[in-house]
């Protein structure tokens with residue numbers, strides 16, 4: 272009897288893996304991108320404070336890309352991920368392992384285009400509510416509001432170009448952070464992008480640094496992780512577990528949250544590792560190890576407000 276129950280539960284776990292399907296309304300978008308050999312786009316990013324910036328994407332298959340933005344650029348040649356930071360005039364090289372090459376593609380502004388590599392990216396979307404077409408940046412776009420399967424999540428919508436059948440933009444609001452991104456130029460390539468578009472070339476005068484040697488993590492870097500991954504569950508009006516992660520005073524002021532002498536004992540690091548505390552971010556994919564280490568390194572360096 273026990274055995275039968277066990278095998279039944281195994282079956283349900285296995286089938287549950289296939290339950291998440293791309294909603295019908297997003298299938299043309301996901302399929303068109305997934306079948307394409309290449310993609311280029313120039314994306315206008317409009318921040319909540321009305322400042323704007325531009326990002327340039329070149330995507331190829333199986334996992335080669337270049338993302339160029341105001342802060343620097345990231346190139347993946349399939350084996351290595353090169354990340355150049357303009358502010359520090361330096362770059363790092365990290366080997367491709369598992370899906371780590373997808374991390375730079377998961378930022379809110381670029382999320383609609385993750386389907387180019389991975390159709391299952393949209394399988395956590397529970398439902399889609401279609402709005403009416405409107406003109407944005409000279410383009411007729413229809414708002415598709417997405418409801419995520421995991422409940423109280425960020426508010427995300429795709430701005431669909433109905434003629435193309437592909438999203439040419441996205442809006443996203445998590446906690447107090449909102450962003451609108453619209454692809455002013457967008458092309459689905461008929462062939463793989465030229466290799467030289469995707470080759471890493473270090474800018475003149477730039478230096479290479481070992482990512483393991485970077486101990487210099489500012490609070491700004493840490494807050495960016497909390498803002499992206501911990502909202503809307505840990506802000507002043509929704510303090511799950513009694514924890515507010517919206518600003519420095521709230522973070523360092525919270526009970527047990529920050530431990531300078533021994534970061535491994537802080538509730539934040541423990542929750543991220545699922546050690547004694549419920550694993551965070553709750554019901555979402557775990558943070559990559561490098562980010563957990565960044566937060567720990569910030570604590571270790573004195574948890575300064577920099």
Ligand code: HEC
Pocket residue numbers: 423496497500501502503504505511512513514526527538539542543548549551552553554555558
């Ligand atoms: C989808 C909502 C959600 C997200 C996102 C989320 N949390 Fe939580 N968090 C909770 C809930 C709910 C609790 C209360 C414990 C529980 O119910 O599991 C909690 C509890 C905690 C606690 C324990 C507080 C205590 O002292 O008991 C910590 C630490 C924590 N979260 C950190 C984080 C961090 C860091 C992130 C982002 C990387 C994050 N959480 C993202 C919902 C969330």
